[in-house]
Amino acid sequence: xxxxxxxxxxxxxxxxxxxxxxxxxxxxxxxxxxxxxxxxxxxxxxxxxxxxxxxxxxxxxxxxxxxxxxxxxxxxxxxxxxxxxxxxxxxxxxxxxxxxxxxxxxxxxxxxxxxxxxxxxxxxxxxxxxxxxxxxxxxxxxxxxxxxxxxxxxxxxxxxxxxxxxxxxxxxxxxxxxxxxxxxxxxxxxxxxxxxxxxxxxxxxxxxxxxxxxxxxxxxxxxxxxxxxxxxxxxxxxxxxxxxxxxxxxxxxxxxxxxxxxxxxxxxxxxxxxxxxxxxxxxxxxxxxxxxxxxxxxxxxxxxxxxxxxxx
Amino acid sequence: xxxxxxxxxxxxxxxxxxxxxxxxxxxxxxxxxxxxxxxxxxxxxxxxxxxxxxxxxxxxxxxxxxxxxxxxxxxxxxxxxxxxxxxxxxxxxxxxxxxxxxxxxxxxxxxxxxxxxxxxxxxxxxxxxxxxxxxxxxxxxxxxxxxxxxxxxxxxxxxxxxxxxxxxxxxxxxxxxxxxxxxxxxxxxxxxxxxxxxxxxxxxxxxxxxxxxxxxxxxxxxxxxxxxxxxxxxxxxxxxxxxxxxxxxxxxxxxxxxxxxxxxxxxxxxxxxxxxxxxxxxxxxxxxxxxxxxxxxxxxxxxxxxxxxxxxxxxxxxxxxxxxxxxxxxx
Numbered sequence: 001x002x003x004x005x006x007x008x009x010x011x012x013x014x015x016x017x018x019x020x021x022x023x024x025x026x027x028x029x030x031x032x033x034x035x036x037x038x039x040x041x042x043x044x045x046x047x048x049x050x051x052x053x054x055x056x057x058x059x060x061x062x063x064x065x066x067x068x069x070x071x072x073x074x075x076x077x078x079x080x081x082x083x084x085x086x087x088x089x090x091x092x093x094x095x096x097x098x099x100x101x102x103x104x105x106x107x108x109x110x111x112x113x114x115x116x117x118x119x120x121x122x123x124x125x126x127x128x129x130x131x132x133x134x135x136x137x138x139x140x141x142x143x144x145x146x147x148x149x150x151x152x153x154x155x156x157x158x159x160x161x162x163x164x165x166x167x168x169x170x171x172x173x174x175x176x177x178x179x180x181x182x183x184x185x186x187x188x189x190x191x192x193x194x195x196x197x198x199x200x201x202x203x204x205x206x207x208x209x210x211x212x213x214x215x216x217x218x219x220x221x222x223x224x225x226x227x228x229x230x231x232x233x234x235x236x237x238x239x240x241x242x243x244x245x246x247x248x249x250x251x252x253x254x255x256x257x258x259x260x261x262x263x264x265x266x267x268x269x270x271x272x273x274x275x276x277x278x279x280x281x282x283x284x285x286x287x288x289x290x291x292x293x294x295x296x297x298x299x300x301x302x303x304x305x306x307x308x309x310x311x312x
Numbered sequence: 313x314x315x316x317x318x319x320x321x322x323x324x325x326x327x328x329x330x331x332x333x334x335x336x337x338x339x340x341x342x343x344x345x346x347x348x349x350x351x352x353x354x355x356x357x358x359x360x361x362x363x364x365x366x367x368x369x370x371x372x373x374x375x376x377x378x379x380x381x382x383x384x385x386x387x388x389x390x391x392x393x394x395x396x397x398x399x400x401x402x403x404x405x406x407x408x409x410x411x412x413x414x415x416x417x418x419x420x421x422x423x424x425x426x427x428x429x430x431x432x433x434x435x436x437x438x439x440x441x442x443x444x445x446x447x448x449x450x451x452x453x454x455x456x457x458x459x460x461x462x463x464x465x466x467x468x469x470x471x472x473x474x475x476x477x478x479x480x481x482x483x484x485x486x487x488x489x490x491x492x493x494x495x496x497x498x499x500x501x502x503x504x505x506x507x508x509x510x511x512x513x514x515x516x517x518x519x520x521x522x523x524x525x526x527x528x529x530x531x532x533x534x535x536x537x538x539x540x541x542x543x544x545x546x547x548x549x550x551x552x553x554x555x556x557x558x559x560x561x562x563x564x565x566x567x568x569x570x571x572x573x574x575x576x577x578x579x580x581x582x583x584x585x586x587x588x589x590x591x592x593x594x595x596x597x598x599x600x601x602x603x604x605x606x607x608x609x610x611x612x613x614x615x616x617x618x619x620x621x622x623x624x625x626x627x628x629x630x631x632x633x634x635x636x637x638x639x640x641x642x643x
Binding site for chain 2: 205216226
């Protein structure tokens with residue numbers, strides 16, 4: 001079998017282009033669906049066949065952030081005119097705003113727990129990876145295997161022992177509990193990924209720094225960390241995405257104060273039937289932080305994913 | 313002031329001796345060159361002194377005080393690494409300033425500027441100061457690496473083949489430069505190389521290492537003129553010493569199995585007949601490749617010699633070295 005090294009023909013280019021576009025459409029379509037549904041009216045959101053062209057409304061977003069009560073038509077008429085645009089949207093549905101929804105709190109919980117566990121995971125993971133990479137750790141290979149073995153089953157398989165443990169320790173429905181849990185789940189991934197990155201940094205740099213008058217920790221901080229930044233950034237993205245999207249543990253272990261957005265979003269129930277636009281709006285907003293974080297660290301991510309292939 | 317003493321240092325990696333009971337005393341202000349092939353233990357010796365590795369047995373002392381337990385930073389030594397080890401995320405200037413900014417020295421930024429530009433001037437890298445360390449040629453990297461050691465004024469410099477990847481002219485320049493910096497500062501230098509010209513021109517003392525053992529320690533002349541064994545004799549001298557069967561010229565002392573002849577120990581004009589196989593005109597000297605009773609030997613002759621391949625030259629030994637079966641010198 002021989003491989004062509006000539007310029008691809010127009011037909012191959014067309015074929016490749018079509019394949020890429022098709023794949024992009026397949027991946028992006030559900031996302032577009034969610035984003036579009038967020039701007040539909042409840043009636044449009046469940047219309048069949050689905051409406052591609054519709055009149056956009058912010059109803060879903062307003063409903064997402066508010067709790068509302070239905071009023072009789074007579075009582076509605078007796079009210080003073082609506083003062084804000086969102087009050088008007090709610091009244092058009094025959095409802096009035098009775099207070100803010102819990103979406104804001106849940107979203108904030110997701111931010112605290114997601115980023116908290118990512119930071120903790122990076123600190124512990126980098127330290128552990130550095131130790132495994134540089135020092136003669138007794139039973140190093142066994143320990144590394146043991147750390148990885150926590151990934152050999154779906155984390156949810158240990159849900160019941162963790163639930164019981166958390167109840168005993170009073171960690172149920174606390175931010176700390178969730179941060180610790182997500183850190184524990186992610187740590188094996190971060191130790192392994194980061195060890196690979198740190199292994200690639202020649203030890204001579206630190207030795208030079210040690211000779212140049214720095215302590216081991218300063219050498220780590222001033223010489224190793226800047227060079228491991230790429231690896232740390234891409235590992236952080238993976239950790240954040242896991243913690244941010246985690247659903248099963250969140251359903252099981254949080255219900256009130258520490259509840260994250262994923263278990264909350266499906267519970268958004270409108271007055272009289274599921275409020276799909278509000279659910280879709282919640283999901284859309286939920287996408288934003290990870291997207292921003294990923295775009296910020298984008299240039300590191302590509303290298304992170306292909307790190308095995310670009311070894312110098 | 314730094315007199316360094318290595319006392320019975322042994323170090324093994326995975327059961328193989330890298331250093332085997334090495335002792336030497338390096339006088340204050342000495343320029344010591346460690347000679348030996350790859351794997352002889354030269355770099356390991358530097359790492360013992362620097363504190364990057366700990367000896368399995370033995371002790372390193374500076375001015376009579378043991379360095380055991382001191383971190384590399386506390387030992388106040390500067391080291392030039394063979395692999396350059398420039399910090400890739402820093403510029404050349406920052407690389408040179410790095411040791412000065414350490415908690416050990418805490419130099420003011422003005423002093424750093426003065427010192428860095430002086431060193432950059434000496435090493436001819438002043439125009440590269442703003443470059444990233446990774447955007448340099450091999451020779452430039454090596455010079456920055458030397459500069460990073462020279463900006464400091466430690467009592468002891470450790471240099472691991474610092475001139476190995478420079479071109480011939482720069483190497484000759486820096487040889488003189490390093491030597492004069494050392495002579496001016498009075499610092500003690502421990503210098504690893506396998507280039508015998510560096511050893512002959514710079515060293516006040518040469519340590520010949522082989523397979524982790526210190527074979528001989530002395531001045532370059534001493535090692536050249538009075539080697540303890542075949543190995544030490546082969547380390548210095550260009551062209552290399554000729555090692556031949558002891559009885560090739562007759563009258564060998566008892567126990568001798570080999571005779572060692574440096575070019576100046578081969579008297580031309582009388583003695584055994586040998587065939588000229590090749591003549592190499594190097595300009596300042598001419599090398600003669602001779603064949604004597606099926607043994608090849610190399611010597612030096614007059615630069616303007618008329619000899620050509622196929623001619624016959626009579627040679628005889630003059631104050632040769634004799635070695636026994638183990639390679640040790642017989643006096």
